[in-house]
Amino acid sequence: MRVFHDLSNLFDLAVSRSRGVAVLGSVLLATSAFGPLLLTGCPANSCFLQICEGKNCKCSISSCQDGADYNLKRRRCVCSPGHYDVAGQCLTQADANEYCGKGFGWVIQPGQTRGGCVKLQCRPGDNLDETTGLCLPKDQVAAQTGVQLGAGQKLGCQPPEVLVVSQGQGACVPAAQSCAKDEVWNGTVCAKGGECATGEQFDPAYNRCVPYASGGGGNEYTVNVQQWAFSTYGPPNGPGAPGFCSSIAKKPIAFGVSNGAGSLVRVTVNLSFPGGEVAKGIASSVAVYDTSGNAVPPAGAAEAQASVVSLFSPLVAGGGRASSETATTTVKCSVINGSKPTSVPEVVGGF
Numbered sequence: 001m002r003v004f005h006d007l008s009n010l011f012d013l014a015v016s017r018s019r020g021v022a023v024l025g026s027v028l029l030a031t032s033a034f035g036p037l038l039l040t041g042c043p044a045n046s047c048f049l050q051i052c053e054g055k056n057c058k059c060s061i062s063s064c065q066d067g068a069d070y071n072l073k074r075r076r077c078v079c080s081p082g083h084y085d086v087a088g089q090c091l092t093q094a095d096a097n098e099y100c101g102k103g104f105g106w107v108i109q110p111g112q113t114r115g116g117c118v119k120l121q122c123r124p125g126d127n128l129d130e131t132t133g134l135c136l137p138k139d140q141v142a143a144q145t146g147v148q149l150g151a152g153q154k155l156g157c158q159p160p161e162v163l164v165v166s167q168g169q170g171a172c173v174p175a176a177q178s179c180a181k182d183e184v185w186n187g188t189v190c191a192k193g194g195e196c197a198t199g200e201q202f203d204p205a206y207n208r209c210v211p212y213a214s215g216g217g218g219n220e221y222t223v224n225v226q227q228w229a230f231s232t233y234g235p236p237n238g239p240g241a242p243g244f245c246s247s248i249a250k251k252p253i254a255f256g257v258s259n260g261a262g263s264l265v266r267v268t269v270n271l272s273f274p275g276g277e278v279a280k281g282i283a284s285s286v287a288v289y290d291t292s293g294n295a296v297p298p299a300g301a302a303e304a305q306a307s308v309v310s311l312f313s314p315l316v317a318g319g320g321r322a323s324s325e326t327a328t329t330t331v332k333c334s335v336i337n338g339s340k341p342t343s344v345p346e347v348v349g350g351f
Contacts, residue, residue: 047072065213065221065318067091068198077198084108084115087182087232088201088212089314100181101247101310102133116192117180125346127155130250131166131303142343145170149343156344163341164250167299172259172338177249181311184242193243201231204241213320221320223278225271225327232311233269233329240267240331247307248287248300252337255300262336264290267304269329271312273322281322283312290332 047059047070059070064077067090071078079090084106086096096106100117108115122128122135129136142149147170149155157163157172164173179190184204194202196209203210212228213221234240240248248255248265257263268286287296287304295301 046070063199063214063221065089065198065320067318079198085198086115087311087314088196088199089318090198091314091317095313095317098313099310101130101306103128103130104180114195117182119180125154127163127165127170129165129168131254136165136168141165141168141170142341144168145341147341147343152346153343154346155341157341158339161338166251166253166303169253170341171250171252172341173250173252174336174338177246177336179242179246181243181247183246201228203231205230205235205238221318222323223315223318223320224323225273225278225315226324228315229269229271229327229329232315233267233308234331236329236331238331240333244307244311244331245333247310248304248333249335251300251303252335253299254297254303255335256297257335257337259337259340262334265296265300265304265333265335266290267308267331267333269308269331271327273325273327276322276325277319278322279316279319281312281316283308 046063047061048063049059049061050057050072051060052058057072059072062070062077064070067080067083068077069080070076079085083090083092084096086099086106091099091106093106096115097104100106104117104119106115107118109118120128120133125138126135127138127141128134129141138154139149142155145155147155155163155165155170160175161172162175162178163170164178165171175190176185179185182193183190184193185191193204194207194209196202199213200209200211202208210227210231212224212231214224230236232241233244239245244267248267255263255265266288270284270286272282274280274282285301285305285308287301288294289296296304
């Protein structure tokens with residue numbers, strides 16, 4: 001490991017170029033709690049080199065990923081200005097929106113410090129299509145769904161089912177299938193998942209934040225891509241993670257599931273990192289019916305791939321080195337199509 005050599009050179013360089021500026025290799029002073037320095041990897045959320053001018057200190061070298069800086073007061077990596085803490089990464093607004101998927105945006109609600117995926121609102125009389133992200137006239141959606149609307153009516157579902165519009169058609173799905181990417185059904189409502197530090201991912205299987213990144217030699221940021229895949233999509237041959245399966249389950253029509261029916265969809269996720277570079281990562285998927293092994297319709301395959309990619313995008317944006325050039329997992333998602341949508345009274349001022 002070249003930490004001693006690199007830090008020594010940086011120390012000499014910084015001292016020679018600064019007048020009255022103190023330089024501290026904080027990895028030598030502050031990381032004993034993580035064990036001996038001569039390890040094959042250093043922990044994430046670490047500062048390797050502090051530069052101080054008087055009482056003003058900053059971290060010059062850290063194990064933080066792209067879009068994050070080391071905060072000496074909080075002793076951890078935090079997102080840089082203009083970046084948002086999303087799924088353990090620090091993303092721009094555009095990248096955060098991509099993570100949330102079509103029809104959703106990353107929004108910080110008034111009075112809150114952390115943001116979340118929020119369903120976009122259409123003008124009264126329109127329905128949001130969660131496949132295209134477009135707002136469609138209610139009469140058009142009703143007609144494509146095979147429902148006749150009268151005056152003062154809109155397309156809807158009887159509770160506890162929720163209306164989801166996809167590819168211009170409406171479907172009534174269980175409320176548990178309607179959650180956003182960063183939400184988990186708690187038995188009553190869709191609730192935001194656990195808040196994790198950068199470099200960590202909330203893993204529903206363990207019900208806690210699981211680290212998937214560490215600092216390597218020098219200021220290298222290394223991602224355990226297999227652990228990340230398990231936390232993000234689900235452990236092999238088990239139920240898919242809620243954030244992944246919800247995007248699939250809310251589109252029963254795309255998977256050819258008719259009203260009152262259900263199906264178990266098996267999705268294999270394959271990730272590759274050419275040259276070990278996370279920023280060059282490529283994600284692909286194969287979706288089949290679990291019982292027969294037959295491929296799902298093209299529309300369903302496209303929905304599965306879109307969900308895989310939107311969850312993969314934050315990892316790619318964060319960059320770093322991959323622990324291996326490939327990672328894979330195979331998970332199962334339950335897709336249920338409830339009762340057929342019907343006409344319901346339209347609330348004045350509602351959507």
